[in-house]
Amino acid sequence: MELKQLQYFVACAELGSFSKAADELYTTQPNVSKIIKSLEEELGFELFERQKRGIQLTEKGQLIYEQAYKAIENINQLSILAGEIELQLKEKVWKK
Amino acid sequence: MELKQLQYFVACAELGSFSKAADELYTTQPNVSKIIKSLEEELGFELFERQKRGIQLTEKGQLIYEQAYKAIENINQLSILAGEIELQLKEKVWKK
DNA sequence: TCAAATTACGGTCGACGTAAGGATC
DNA sequence: GATCCTTACGTCGACCGTAATTTGA
Secondary structure, eight states, X not given: OOHHHHHHHHHHHHHTOHHXXXXXXXXXXXXXXXXXXXXXXXXTSOSEEEOSSSXXXXXXXXXXXXXXXXXXXXXXXXXXXHHHHHTTTSSOTTOO | OOHHHHHHHHHHHHHTOHHHHHHHTTSOHHHHHHHHHHHHHHHTSOSEEEOSSSEEEOHHHHHHHHHHHHHHHHXXXXXXXXXXXXXXXXXXXXXX
């Protein structure tokens, strides 16, 4: 499991489209397709139903989405914390 | 920021040694050293004090450790959730 | 015919391990 | 000399983008 897989997955889930996610992620459609597929193979089930026009989250995909979103949020907070720390503790922001 | 960097960092912090972490992670000491260094460069500060014998978390590293641990826990829970889902919802474990 | 996802393919870049170096006990 | 971290270096695999294919509006 890699962070990029989760990021790509969340983007696809929110935009409802691989191609739109590719734009947002500054990459290409085939790349998004491959990365989502790799995540699905790793998990052992499909995250999206491939439809005539676009995609849609499966039931299982919906459950994974919620947890994946939280995980990414958590990593983002870590980045924010790192930025605060880099400020040399001038303001003790993290001491809530 | 990649998940592997955080996993390696947490292992090093908990074991207090790059070489022990390398064993635990089934990789080599130089690899651990490089990955930790890449994370430090990305964050903009050092996570460990390199000492005569072994290493020790810096103050900033300690703060990052706590958040990194949570993030990894979060990803682990995602894996657990995925495993439960794969069981075809026979038992609705996730409906706490 | 256009839009969207998948498959195929080739090049490049990075990740890994081995080996060598440096330092400390 | 042994242990531990770092640097150097070569190789092999994976990732990425382009192009071709498929399917549906």
